[in-house]
Amino acid sequence: MECVFGLVGDGFAVLAADTSAVNSILVHKSNEDKIMVLDSHKLVAASGEPGDRVQFTEYVQKNVALYQFRNGIPLTTPAAANFMRGELATALRKNPYSVNILLAGYDKETGPLLYFIDYIATLHKVDKGAFGYGSYFSLSIMDRLYRSGMSLEEAIDLVDKCIMEIRSRLVVAPPNFVIKIVDKDGAREYAWRESLKDAPGASA
Structure with missing residues (x-):
C-alpha cells in the first residue's frame, strides 16, 4: 500500500512518501525513508519492490556523485532524469527493476522541476505526480486543488490533505509519512x- 507523491510550487518542489516497509501481510518497520537526497539540489522518491528500490536509487546516487567528481560540475535535473530513464530502459531488456520514481530538483537556470519515471522507463516532466495505491486519492485531490505558483504553506497544506484522504480511504493505510523539499537553498x-502525534486530541 505504498504512497509517493509530489508537486512543484513557487520556487520549490515538495515530495511526500509513506514510511512503511511491508512484505505480504507483515509490516517490518514504519520509519523507512523512501525519499533519497540524490545530491545538494535533488530528491528521489521511489516506490516498488524494496530490493529494487534501494539498489537502483543507491546506484543512481553513486553515479551522480561520480559524474560530479570527474567533471567538477553536477548533473542538471533533466540530465539526471534522462540518466535514470536510460538505466531503466537498459535494464528493461535484461533484468528489469520494479521501481517507480519521482525526481525533484532545483536548477539555477530553470528553477524547480519534477519528473515522473515509471518502471518501464516512461519519462515525463510534470507539475504534480504520484505512485502507489495512494495515487488514486492524492491525484484526484491535486487535480482539484493544485495550481501553479503555490506558496510553501499552501503546498504543505495540500500535501496534508492528501495524507488525510489516504489515511481515511485506503483499506490498509500507512500511518507515517515523510515530507522533503528542494529549493534554491538545497534539498x-x-x-x-506521524499518526499518533498529529492525530486530533493527541498530546504534544
Whole structure:
C-alpha cells in the first residue's frame, strides 16, 4: 500500500512518501525513508519492490556523485532524469527493476522541476505526480486543488490533505509519512506526519 507523491510550487518542489516497509501481510518497520537526497539540489522518491528500490536509487546516487567528481560540475535535473530513464530502459531488456520514481530538483537556470519515471522507463516532466495505491486519492485531490505558483504553506497544506484522504480511504493505510523539499537553498527534510502525534486530541 505504498504512497509517493509530489508537486512543484513557487520556487520549490515538495515530495511526500509513506514510511512503511511491508512484505505480504507483515509490516517490518514504519520509519523507512523512501525519499533519497540524490545530491545538494535533488530528491528521489521511489516506490516498488524494496530490493529494487534501494539498489537502483543507491546506484543512481553513486553515479551522480561520480559524474560530479570527474567533471567538477553536477548533473542538471533533466540530465539526471534522462540518466535514470536510460538505466531503466537498459535494464528493461535484461533484468528489469520494479521501481517507480519521482525526481525533484532545483536548477539555477530553470528553477524547480519534477519528473515522473515509471518502471518501464516512461519519462515525463510534470507539475504534480504520484505512485502507489495512494495515487488514486492524492491525484484526484491535486487535480482539484493544485495550481501553479503555490506558496510553501499552501503546498504543505495540500500535501496534508492528501495524507488525510489516504489515511481515511485506503483499506490498509500507512500511518507515517515523510515530507522533503528542494529549493534554491538545497534539498532537505521538511517534516514527518506521524499518526499518533498529529492525530486530533493527541498530546504534544
